[in-house]
Amino acid sequence: MTVQTPERPAVTQEPPRATPPPPTVRAQQPETAEGASPTHLSARGLDLFYGAHQALKKVSIEIPSHSVTAIIGPSGCGKSTLLRSFNRMNDLIPNVRIMGELRVSDIDILAATTDVVELRRRVGMVFQRPNPFPKSIFENVAFGLRMLGLKDRNELEIRVEDSLRRAALWDEVKDRLDRSAMALSGGQQQRLCIARSLAVEPEVLLMDEPASALDPTATARIEELVLDLKARYTIVVVTHNMQQAARISDRTAFMLQGELIEFDDTRRMFTSPHQKLTEDYITGRFG
Amino acid sequence: MTTDALRATLRPLKKSRPFDLAGLSFTALSGFAAFLIVAMVAVILGDVVIHGAGTVTWEFLSAAPKEGMTKGGIFPAIYGTVLLVVLMTVALVPFGVGAAVYLHEYARPDAWFTRAVRFAVANLAGVPSIVYGLFGLGFFIHFIGGSVDRALGLDVVFGQPALMWAALTLALLNLPVVIVTTEEALRTVPREMREASLGLGATRWQMVRHVLLPQAMPGILTGAILSVSRGAGEVAPILFTGAAYYLPFLPHSPTDQFMELGYHVFVLATQSPDIDATKPLLYGTVLVLLLITFLLNITAILLRARLRAQLAGRS
Numbered sequence: 268m269t270v271q272t273p274e275r276p277a278v279t280q281e282p283p284r285a286t287p288p289p290p291t292v293r294a295q296q297p298e299t300a301e302g303a304s305p306t307h308l309s310a311r312g313l314d315l316f317y318g319a320h321q322a323l324k325k326v327s328i329e330i331p332s333h334s335v336t337a338i339i340g341p342s343g344c345g346k347s348t349l350l351r352s353f354n355r356m357n358d359l360i361p362n363v364r365i366m367g368e369l370r371v372s373d374i375d376i377l378a379a380t381t382d383v384v385e386l387r388r389r390v391g392m393v394f395q396r397p398n399p400f401p402k403s404i405f406e407n408v409a410f411g412l413r414m415l416g417l418k419d420r421n422e423l424e425i426r427v428e429d430s431l432r433r434a435a436l437w438d439e440v441k442d443r444l445d446r447s448a449m450a451l452s453g454g455q456q457q458r459l460c461i462a463r464s465l466a467v468e469p470e471v472l473l474m475d476e477p478a479s480a481l482d483p484t485a486t487a488r489i490e491e492l493v494l495d496l497k498a499r500y501t502i503v504v505v506t507h508n509m510q511q512a513a514r515i516s517d518r519t520a521f522m523l524q525g526e527l528i529e530f531d532d533t534r535r536m537f538t539s540p541h542q543k544l545t546e547d548y549i550t551g552r553f554g
Numbered sequence: 555m556t557t558d559a560l561r562a563t564l565r566p567l568k569k570s571r572p573f574d575l576a577g578l579s580f581t582a583l584s585g586f587a588a589f590l591i592v593a594m595v596a597v598i599l600g601d602v603v604i605h606g607a608g609t610v611t612w613e614f615l616s617a618a619p620k621e622g623m624t625k626g627g628i629f630p631a632i633y634g635t636v637l638l639v640v641l642m643t644v645a646l647v648p649f650g651v652g653a654a655v656y657l658h659e660y661a662r663p664d665a666w667f668t669r670a671v672r673f674a675v676a677n678l679a680g681v682p683s684i685v686y687g688l689f690g691l692g693f694f695i696h697f698i699g700g701s702v703d704r705a706l707g708l709d710v711v712f713g714q715p716a717l718m719w720a721a722l723t724l725a726l727l728n729l730p731v732v733i734v735t736t737e738e739a740l741r742t743v744p745r746e747m748r749e750a751s752l753g754l755g756a757t758r759w760q761m762v763r764h765v766l767l768p769q770a771m772p773g774i775l776t777g778a779i780l781s782v783s784r785g786a787g788e789v790a791p792i793l794f795t796g797a798a799y800y801l802p803f804l805p806h807s808p809t810d811q812f813m814e815l816g817y818h819v820f821v822l823a824t825q826s827p828d829i830d831a832t833k834p835l836l837y838g839t840v841l842v843l844l845l846i847t848f849l850l851n852i853t854a855i856l857l858r859a860r861l862r863a864q865l866a867g868r869s
Contacts, residue, residue, distance in 0.1 A: 354753065356749060356753065359749065359752070384755055384756070387752060387753055387754070387755045388754070391753065392749070394746060394753075398749070398750045399750075400747065400750065401768075401769060401864070410751070410754055410756075410764070411754035411755055411756070413764075414751075414754065414764070447866075449866060460750070464753070467754060
């Protein structure tokens with residue numbers, strides 16, 4: 268299935284406007300087995316503008332803790348933008364305006380008084396292209412810890428090993444921790460980036476197409492890792508690989524042109540979506 | 555549209571090209587221009603080496619000028635040049651890098667202050683070096699030095715040409731170079747690196763200090779290299795601010811005057827009482843000046859290559 272798409276999905280015949288407006292997402296919060304797990308991340312009525320272009324339109328979503336939530340949709344649908352709103356990475360882009368409400372646990376993400384640095388420690392992020400620092404493997408994982416002021420060599424070593432083990436990378440790199448991270452393979456680099464994020468003990472892990480630059484074997488390892496990690500972290504994965512979303516996520520959100528079209532239990536989403544647009548996208552009629 | 559009838563009126567297409575005079579002349583001209591550059595460098599270096607190599611002995615390098623510059627060596631000038639360049643670098647690099655970091659990382663790009671600074675930097679780069687010399691004399695020596703002397707009730711200690719004022723004037727001259735190259739280097743650090751460090755809970759300063767500056771270091775060094783070679787060769791800015799025609803002693807404090815190779819070349823070439831006697835000394839001095847610049851450049855280039863290899867994980 269081709270997922271590389273032109274900017275605008277070819278929804279022929281009937282433009283999306285002609286379809287009934289998407290029902291409010293709250294109405295269809297799924298009553299799944301894990302329905303009991305509390306909301307960890309939420310957006311309410313989120314609007315985001317890049318200059319004059321509206322990238323997110325009244326997005327509301329409640330992401331439960333200790334689960335994997337996938338966000339799917341064609342290129343340019345706003346899925347990465349939504350993801351990057353949760354740790355205010357969009358702050359780096361000039362001319363961004365954002366309105367609405369975003370919460371992680373009890374923190375108001377958008378509040379002026381929020382400590383963005385601490386927010387980003389709690390809400391870790393893994394990017395599309397592996398981006399290790401041009402430092403040693405050890406120093407990559409230790410980076411966030413050092414930024415927190417941790418100097419004790421012994422404690423650093425313990426925490427670095429622990430993080431590398433959690434990211435399923437320890438056995439491959441334990442003999443060459445002082446070598447440059449740039450010498451690792453792409454898949455190893457990505458797991459290193461995950462280890463680096465885990466080191467500062469985040470509660471949420473945002474992953475922006477974490478496997479799209481990797482080969483199938485490396486992708487499979489990342490997916491396995493994601494499934495392992497959800498026991499301890501709340502994970503949100505942006506992907507435009509629908510099979511991947513189906514394999515790893517508990518819930519899936521489908522976005523199109525800045526709107527959240529549907530958010531549901533993954534199995535239900537892929538077998539009996541409520542929205543026509545979701546069905547069309549999932550069955551490959553566009554996207 | 556083309557019908558068979560129309561096509562039948564066409565003559566067969568000529569497949570051979572006309573003689574490409576323009577193309578050939580351009581190739582020849584650009585090749586000649588490239589050759590000319592190499593030839594000029596070869597002629598200059600060759601001339602200097604042939605005439606100067608014989609003069610450069612240990613005695614020439616280690617002795618002071620004697621008998622009205624017609625005999626002896628150039629050690630005070632070598633010493634002064636090295637000291638000047640080192641002091642200039644110490645003043646220049648932290649200041650220039652700091653300004654570049656501010657402009658690139660902290661300043662709002664469209665604020666009037668940022669624009670004003672950029673405008674000033676661009677204009678500073680175009681100011682002739684003799685003007686820097688006059689500025690150094692007026693600002694550093696008369697204004698700052700003079701004020702310090704008056705404030706401390708000293709006779710004339712700071713308010714006269716000195717090594718430190720010359721170094722500061724040269725630093726000012728090279729400031730735009732360092733700012734521009736550092737900014738360029740910061741710009742080449744991938745956005746992923748910023749996001750990675752901020753995403754791990756680094757503050758902006760921590761990102762600058764631990765991620766951006768280390769990765770920009772090769773580029774910063776490039777700026778420093780350019781400034782050092784230029785600093786070692788510029789005469790105009792130090793003419794009024796500290797360089798001495800002849801000194802019987804080596805400078806031992808930043809408030810002393812100093813001899814400098816570039817200025818010494820000028821002195822030997824124009825102020826000598828006996829041109830024929832000075833000529834070999836002149837060639838020797840030029841050769842030493844070139845060698846020192848070359849040596850400084852090579853050191854910095856090697857350092858830069860090593861840093862680049864380290865960043866790429868090859869060492």
